Amino acid sequence: MTTFTTVTVVGASLAGLHAARGLRSLGYDGRLVVVGEERHRPYDRPPLSKEFLTGDGDPGEGPGGLALTDPEEEAELDAEWLLGVRAEALDTAAGEIRLTGGRALRTDGVVIATGATPRTLPLPRLDGVHTLRTLDDATRLRAALRAGAARVVVIGAGFIGAEVASSCAALGLDVTVVEAAPLPLVPQLGEEMARVCAGLHARGGATLLCGTGVEGLRGSGRVTGVELTDGRVLPADVVVVGVGVRPVTGWLEGSGLALDDGVRCDAGCVTALPNVVAVGDVARLAQPGTVRTVRAEHWTSGMLQGAVAARNLLAGSTVEPFEALPYFWSDQYGARIQYAGRRAPGDSVRIVEGDPADGGGFLAVYERGGISTAALGIDRPRPFMRLRRELARAPQPAGR
Amino acid sequence: MIPVCRIEDLPEGESLRVEAGDATAAIAVFHTDGAFYAIDDTCSHQDASLSEGWLEGCYVECPLHAALFDLRSGEPTCLPARKPVRTHAVTVVDGMLYVHPAVRTVPGEPVHAAPEEAVA
Numbered sequence: 001m002t003t004f005t006t007v008t009v010v011g012a013s014l015a016g017l018h019a020a021r022g023l024r025s026l027g028y029d030g031r032l033v034v035v036g037e038e039r040h041r042p043y044d045r046p047p048l049s050k051e052f053l054t055g056d057g058d059p060g061e062g063p064g065g066l067a068l069t070d071p072e073e074e075a076e077l078d079a080e081w082l083l084g085v086r087a088e089a090l091d092t093a094a095g096e097i098r099l100t101g102g103r104a105l106r107t108d109g110v111v112i113a114t115g116a117t118p119r120t121l122p123l124p125r126l127d128g129v130h131t132l133r134t135l136d137d138a139t140r141l142r143a144a145l146r147a148g149a150a151r152v153v154v155i156g157a158g159f160i161g162a163e164v165a166s167s168c169a170a171l172g173l174d175v176t177v178v179e180a181a182p183l184p185l186v187p188q189l190g191e192e193m194a195r196v197c198a199g200l201h202a203r204g205g206a207t208l209l210c211g212t213g214v215e216g217l218r219g220s221g222r223v224t225g226v227e228l229t230d231g232r233v234l235p236a237d238v239v240v241v242g243v244g245v246r247p248v249t250g251w252l253e254g255s256g257l258a259l260d261d262g263v264r265c266d267a268g269c270v271t272a273l274p275n276v277v278a279v280g281d282v283a284r285l286a287q288p289g290t291v292r293t294v295r296a297e298h299w300t301s302g303m304l305q306g307a308v309a310a311r312n313l314l315a316g317s318t319v320e321p322f323e324a325l326p327y328f329w330s331d332q333y334g335a336r337i338q339y340a341g342r343r344a345p346g347d348s349v350r351i352v353e354g355d356p357a358d359g360g361g362f363l364a365v366y367e368r369g370g371i372s373t374a375a376l377g378i379d380r381p382r383p384f385m386r387l388r389r390e391l392a393r394a395p396q397p398a399g400r
Numbered sequence: 401m402i403p404v405c406r407i408e409d410l411p412e413g414e415s416l417r418v419e420a421g422d423a424t425a426a427i428a429v430f431h432t433d434g435a436f437y438a439i440d441d442t443c444s445h446q447d448a449s450l451s452e453g454w455l456e457g458c459y460v461e462c463p464l465h466a467a468l469f470d471l472r473s474g475e476p477t478c479l480p481a482r483k484p485v486r487t488h489a490v491t492v493v494d495g496m497l498y499v500h501p502a503v504r505t506v507p508g509e510p511v512h513a514a515p516e517e518a519v520a
């Protein structure tokens with residue numbers, strides 16, 4: 001067991017909060033500091049592309065119902081919250097984190113939980129162009145969608161893009177989704193199931209244009225349209241760019257930590273330094289028994305890694321690897337999509353319930369060599385959950 | 401009092417969602433461990449239907465983020481849910497199952513959803 005005087009969690013969101021909770025519940029009673037660039041207390045992001053955009057009433061200032069903590073729990077956590085403060089650098093030799101304004105924070109334990117930030121396209125800065133990651137982003141987008149916008153173009157048909165498009169359609173707006181790949185979500189779901197999910201856009205009244213990139217934007221000051229690489233121009237009042245995220249590691253340049261599309265750590269979230277762990281969207285974990293590494297961008301991994309990392313940090317080395325089966329969900333056009341498992345290219349898909357063709361929901365299992373590798377359900381929460389549990393218990397094909 | 405179904409139509413291990421009318425939110429009714437239980441159908445965390453959750457003894461696991469609720473008290477036993485869901489009384493009259501939507505319950509003072517006579 002390592003004894004720390006101060007543990008600092010950098011990133012005041014899902015994974016950081018769960019690490020802080022984990023530390024306290026494992027008996028860490030030293031100084032606990034949480035540094036967060038956003039001015040808000042931790043809040044839940046998944047609703048930002050869904051209910052938050054479509055909901056009635058005034059969402060008000062601050063996280064409101066999206067808050068991940070309440071005053072009672074915050075009192076129990078007994079942490080110092082430095083909100084609206086950015087960590088600028090980590091000096092592992094000196095045991096210091098440099099904060100905005102040059103202030104230095106001495107710390108002997110560090111939890112890196114800085115998450116991810118939207119990728120951008122080389123486009124001119126125009127009003128009416130949005131990305132969506134934070135509550136402030138969502139508040140701006142929500143207002144823009146209600147300020148008389150009629151035509152929305154969403155660039156990127158990944159999960160966030162599809163959810164935003166779905167919310168816009170629910171608000172009665174005219175929505176077009178532009179996707180550079182011939183079909184969205186193929187890496188995540190495989191071609192067959194990706195095609196089914198792509199079909200949801202049409203069902204929800206949105207237009208999906210695949211296989212075309214974005215050439216540029218029209219408008220001066222304010223966006224008026226999107227120019228596609230195939231020459232078409234889509235008129236737009238609001239443009240949402242949803243082309244994926246990149247992990248926030250800039251502040252760790254020069255720290256000596258291995259950075260490779262995320263912070264490299266072992267299977268238990270521990271970096272090369274036993275007193276520095278990484279959790280959530282920013283963490284790239286080793287996969288035991290393989291040469292591969294994985295970085296998840298899912299809510300459940302973020303939540304669960306916090307607890308695992310807390311234990312390993314206090315233990316001084318990895319005593320518990322993070323082994324949870326990957327799981328995510330998405331709500332689009334009234335359909336609830338749930339996926340769990342580790343699909344690899346080439347796995348076959350078998351429909352075990354329902355029929356993707358009739359639009360009423362179904363359950364599919366991915367298989368390799370007779371072994372189930374993953375499950376996908378649309379509007380089948382109960383049997384999906386059963387499969388998810390079976391998958392979590394079942395042996396996985398070698399190397400997954 | 402809302403009629404749910406005949407007891408033989410809700411076998412052990414099964415659940416049902418009942419619309420309780422405009423004034424009350426939908427209610428989930430469960431038959432597990434030899435008793436009937438009723439709780440609010442909507443998870444206290446986000447928008448998921450607990451009647452579609454996984455039953456394990458006197459607990460139901462939310463189908464979205466796997467928070468576990470004690471059917472006897474409505475209290476969550478693990479994150480991400482932090483608030484309880486309301487519990488509702490269940491009775492059986494002449495083989496017919498009824499729920500009695502609770503107006504309000506005091507957290508920590510569970511309403512017993514399955515009085516003795518309700519055990520099928």
Ligand SMILES: Cc1cc2nc3c(=O)[nH]c(=O)nc-3n(C[C@H](O)[C@H](O)[C@H](O)COP(=O)(O)OP(=O)(O)OC[C@H]3O[C@@H](n4cnc5c(N)ncnc54)[C@H](O)[C@@H]3O)c2cc1C
Nearest residue numbers: 011013014015037045046087114115116280281297298299
């Ligand atoms: C709109 C939206 C919808 C989503 N929907 C789903 C869904 O349906 N299902 C699902 O499974 N997942 C979903 N996700 C993904 C899920 O929300 C993320 O996986 C989760 O938020 C990751 O948590 P995290 O704590 O690792 O990172 P984040 O939530 O990104 O938090 C990182 C925090 O660190 C702060 N930070 C960054 N750099 C610094 C610094 N240098 N100093 C101080 N603070 C810093 C950031 O400001 C941020 O608050 C969604 C995400 C978004 C944005």
Ligand code: FES
Nearest residue numbers: 443445446462465
């Ligand atoms: S909606 Fe039930 S745990 Fe999140």
